Amino acid sequence: MQTLIKTLKQVVSSCALLVVCNVGVAAQKEQRIISHAVAAYGGDALLTLQSISAREQANQYSQWQSSHALQGETVSYVNEQQRMLLIDFTKQHKAFKQVTTRLVGSHGSNMPSVIERLFVADKGYVIDHALKQYQPASNITFENTDFTVSEQLDPLIIRKLYQDKAASKWTDTAYIQGAAHDVLTVHEGSEQQYIVYLNQQTGYLSRMLTERGGQLRSFDFLNHQLQQGFVWAQQLFVSSSEGPIYQAYLRELSFNSLKSQAFSLPKAYKVKPKDVPVDVSKHTFLQLAKGVYFIGQGWGYTLFVDAGEYFISAGAWQMHANDKAWQKNLALLKTHTGLNKPVAQHVVTHHHSDHMMGLEDVIAHGADLIVHPSDISALQAHLTAPLVAQRVIAATNMHTLASNKVVLIDVPNSHASHNLVLYLPEHKLLFSEDMFGSSWQSGFDSPSNWPHGDTYHRLKILTDKLQQQELEVSVYASSHHRRVLTHAEIEQALAIELPTKAQLMQRVLGE
Template identity: 25%
Template sequence: MLRLSALALALLPLMAQADNPETLTERSNTRAREVLDATVAAMGGAEAIRGVKGVRLTLEGETWPRMQMPTPEAPFEAGRSKEVLLLDLAGNRLNLETSNSGAGFEAHNRTVLKNGEGTNYDYRARVATPIPVAQSSQQQLVQYQRRLPNLILRQALDRQNSLRYLGEDTYAGAPHDVITFVMPDTQQVAVYVDSKTKLISKYELAFTDPLAGEEASEVLFGDYVDNGNVKVPRRWEFRQAGEAVSRFDAKVEINPAITDASFEVAAEGFTKAQPVPNELPQRVEKLGEGVYVFHNGAGQNQNTLAVAFKDYVLAVEAPGSSGGAENVMRQIKETIPGKPIRYVVMTHHHGDHIGGLRGFIAEGATVVTTKGNRNVVETMAKAPQNDRLGKSPRAPEFLFVEKGRRVITDGEQTVELIDVGPHPHAREMLVAYLPKHRVLFQGDLFFIPNNDAPVGPPQEGTLAFARFLKDKKLKVDKIAAVHGRTVTIEEFTQATENATKSASR
């Protein structure tokens, strides 16, 4: 048997050390832990941070949702939002009440998650929708633990192996140390720590912006005050691609009184709906000869209309993403073979409606829109994205709808593109009307929830749409939608006629 000498045994640790120098990962983790320790101390200490078992957070202020405003370019008219969040970290429970208004919509909802399940209460429609276990997962709770720096630090302390030091950066004119870690919902969070105060100034998440490409979404914290043993911010701001999306005043209660009753809701007068399906299937709906709606092909609850002409295809709406557009175009070609997609119509400029436009531009389709949307389309076409258009750039070609109407026809198939604007949701907004088939396709003007729940009082934008249909005297049997299923004109009339009569009195 081979025996090691005493000298050899003594040299083994030195040899191992020489062969195993500290790696970049180790150095990065060590430095990040140092920054984390410093900011935890500045925020009240590890014991105080871990002692946060519950939070009541009230955020109230103005909102400017990116690529969701009535106009594609500034100046933007602000909406209003209020959020009251009660988070029970010890019991893994949440009670979230939100009220929002702007761009022709109003919403008032409460979401309660507990015991692995939950319910959403829509106060406008008076509908209670169950949230099954598969949807009310731990991931839903985790996203609200990014609402406050104290909660972010609590997560970071529990996930130190994923900590990394990104480096130094200047934010708001002050030097910052930037660390990153992965939260339980798999989101990688970059945390900016002021090098002088050691307080968290903001955190960032990466996302793909339709107009700017790969960008950061930022949540900014400011105006810290003492709250018991910890510090909390009184200002809260959300930015995307450098633009303010919301600015809120923040009111924070640490470890408020929490009981089981805190997560009970008086549900009298609410209609109990079926849960929203976990996954909406991709399907093709035929509304007439050569007229198809491709449901959920661009993404969940994202639909596209395709109309077959003699020598080409016209598509209406390119929602989702470039990947979603590629999938929809493949489905169109399978359903309507041998014809190029010559036109793609955008109903309006909002991000969820034009996210796939780059794919259609790369395909060679001409963009049909109003002149007011030209800049937003050209900007998006130039965005640095890793898709087909990014690899083979081409400038978009346009066909404009002027004086409120444009007709595309080959003598057999006809599509009338009509601007319903000025509309509260978007100042310039197109619908596609097919008079031969008595079909109208629209986005955001009306939709039935995917669980067929009652829609409640019609939104301002829906009432404006109802007045448009009445004024134009369009003969419509079916209304198809970018979001949701196709409805009959009887369903639409039933949902709007009472409110329309009341408004006309």
């Protein structure tokens, strides 16, 4: 019996030793692959890198709302992007700059949206190049300054892979453009998981897979070059199962050459005045004039106009079909006014689906829909069942309702080729959707950001149209904004300088 027990112990010991040896051999394999990649990308110089700067030109692809109803609900957008990233690893400084110009989309000009974020001396800043202002930002850290763009630079991916070598596991051999690649899975099964494809011959990174928010993204690195003893891919293609996302067609990197002034705030810029966002958390009822009510919450508001025996409404924006926003607004109208009149007519301002999302409730209530004739096909396609022709009223520019109480003005623009705004002559009041507004208590959204830069162009188109029609407006209400603007405030917004593309390129990138 003792002999049997001794034999079993020897067997168990041998098996344990075999498992340890196998694990050791496996770890040596990953170590060898990673060391080969590190050596290819610069070796010790990569691991002890003091600073890096990157510039790239790229095209960005997305799906978004069409500008004309005949295009369908959504179309492909193409943005031209130019980026600059500066990192000082020794001092923990970082600067990220980005200029985005829409090439294909619903934009009204070539004025780009621009971003600059800076982290220096343990403090974060946002720099507004359109307004020549900056503001401290406590939410910006060294890690998040660049929106993870640094995680898309292959030298830094290899640097991180070296740090994660203990969490790396060889998974398979894959072939890319005919070349064998080792596939390593890093932090397998965790939220930090990423997968790299390393060329067995050169050690270069050809592909990386990540999953964020349930979407798997593929990063393909192309056209590697060697310079200053370092390797990097001059091109990058980012995609998902839904299609292309981003294509950097020119990347330029430099190493250990940054100077401290690269992380300075612009001397001529001023600190941005403090402002407070409008509180939109509560369901709000406002009476803008006699018989005119403005009701909503968050990003969606409805205008109700008392037309005598019935109401006219406009504004049925909501995120989802079952949100019941318009219905809730109608209920609050009845609660505050005590009136039980029906809504007999509803104005569909333009063809975008988010602004038609509440129409099923409007139709079920019994209201007829007023829409520009060019948008009727989009309206019918959006509805679960086509609406009978008798309940669809076509309206073009200067169409009047309720014995001239309401005038509909068509304000064509690149965001929506037809957009009906409501003008109430008696009260000199205007209601619009996707035109212009402010989410701040006193100031305005910066033209540096999309879509705000474009809304300033839409505002100019709107005010020009009002002047052409010789219409005076005292009150401006927007379906996306709780804050209602006065004529004086609109004049302030129109006075804000809109820089040209050349001016913004110079301010952001020095070009």
